Amino acid sequence: MKAVIYERYGPPEVLRLAEVEKPVPRENEVLVRIHATTVTAGDIRSRAFDVPLWQWLPARLYLGLTKPKRAVLGLEMAGDVEAVGAGVTRFKPGDPVFAFAGFGFGCYAEYRCLLESGKPTDDGIIAHKPANLTYEEAAAVPTGALTAAAFLRKANLQGGQQVLIYGASGSVGTYAVQLAKALGAEVTGVCSSANLDMVRSLGADQVFDYTRDDLAAITDRYDLIFDAVGKAPSSVKKGLLKPTGRFLSVHDSADLQPDDLNQLKATIEAGKLRPVIDRTYSLEQIVEAHRYVEQGHKRGNVVITVE
Numbered sequence: 012m013k014a015v016i017y018e019r020y021g022p023p024e025v026l027r028l029a030e031v032e033k034p035v036p037r038e039n040e041v042l043v044r045i046h047a048t049t050v051t052a053g054d055i056r057s058r059a060f061d062v063p064l065w066q067w068l069p070a071r072l073y074l075g076l077t078k079p080k081r082a083v084l085g086l087e088m089a090g091d092v093e094a095v096g097a098g099v100t101r102f103k104p105g106d107p108v109f110a111f112a113g114f115g116f117g118c119y120a121e122y123r124c125l126l127e128s129g130k131p132t133d134d135g136i137i138a139h140k141p142a143n144l145t146y147e148e149a150a151a152v153p154t155g156a157l158t159a160a161a162f163l164r165k166a167n168l169q170g171g172q173q174v175l176i177y178g179a180s181g182s183v184g185t186y187a188v189q190l191a192k193a194l195g196a197e198v199t200g201v202c203s204s205a206n207l208d209m210v211r212s213l214g215a216d217q218v219f220d221y222t223r224d225d226l227a228a229i230t231d232r233y234d235l236i237f238d239a240v241g242k243a244p245s246s247v248k249k250g251l252l253k254p255t256g257r258f259l260s261v262h263d264s265a266d267l268q269p270d271d272l273n274q275l276k277a278t279i280e281a282g283k284l285r286p287v288i289d290r291t292y293s294l295e296q297i298v299e300a301h302r303y304v305e306q307g308h309k310r311g312n313v314v315i316t317v318e
């Protein structure tokens with residue numbers, strides 16, 4: 012099968028198309044014919060590893076100390092089930108699915124096997140595709156939306172509470188705004204000028220422009236401040252919380268649950284959640300797509316179509 016591989020850490024140009032062996036599903040695995048995948052911040056970081064070794068040492072030990080152990084990146088995808096192992100009960104050939112591949116990556120390819128049920132972070136999560144999304148849209152949901160949902164759960168966000176989402180225009184941020192609204196919270200988004208209307212359109216009650224507004228002068232106080240890009244200045248982290256409020260950064264940890272993707276499917280089908288797609292590239296254009304995402308300014312998600 013066709014896949015994008017990389018054999019050393021480095022710039023986008025280390026990625027190249029190659030022929031690799033098509034996987035065969037084991038007892039409890041589902042084989043998916045992939046129609047779309049994405050370029051996430053996690054793909055960029057795992058490809059480049061341009062930070063001092065000690066900073067990401069646990070990840071580097073896992074992914075490969077001197078060169079990548081896993082040749083194929085890609086954290087999420089949507090496609091059709093092509094075959095299932097004998098022990099699989101929830102999926103059958105032909106089912107449209109979407110999935111988070113977990114630390115195993117491997118979605119920059121025509122096929123990927125996933126456990127029907129495993130440990131969400133390590134083995135990934137697979138679910139039936141929301142009926143109202145295309146494959147391209149569905150592929151852009153798992154990583155960002157699962158992360159946003161996990162952090163809002165960690166914060167125990169309740170209806171009526173006030174939440175500020177810092178970095179509301181990225182993948183995690185656009186999902187966090189919508190999921191917080193779906194929970195009934197009052198949502199303030201912080202993004203740059205070009206994204207104010209988009210973040211408002213996702214349901215934010217109020218938006219601030221971090222390039223123009225003095226965020227330290229905001230008079231509201233929040234039950235939760237969620238930094239969805241890990242770049243909130245300390246005036247936001249510390250100055251805008253209620254006395255009982257909580258600050259969470261996307262760089263902290265948050266647990267995924269096996270049923271999270273099914274719940275997102277239901278929220279999407281109820282019309283309360285949708286992916287923001289910035290650009291779409293083909294698998295052959297993967298280098299270009301990585302160059303774009305590496306700049307750090309994508310709006311929502313960047314999709315890769317797999318023929």
Ligand SMILES: NC(=O)c1ccc[n+]([C@@H]2O[C@H](COP(=O)([O-])OP(=O)(O)OC[C@H]3O[C@@H](n4cnc5c(N)ncnc54)[C@H](OP(=O)(O)O)[C@@H]3O)[C@@H](O)[C@H]2O)c1
Binds near residue numbers: 051155242
């Ligand atoms: N803990 C986890 O399990 C987990 C899971 C997923 C992702 N992450 C991490 O979460 C972070 C965000 O991921 P993502 O995919 O959502 O990122 P992303 O989509 O690549 O974020 C890009 C967005 O961030 C905005 N941005 C950049 N600098 C900003 C700043 N100083 N202030 C406010 N907004 C800014 C950009 O808008 P403008 O520049 O145009 O303003 C752009 O819209 C990444 O570091 C990723 O590795 C963690």
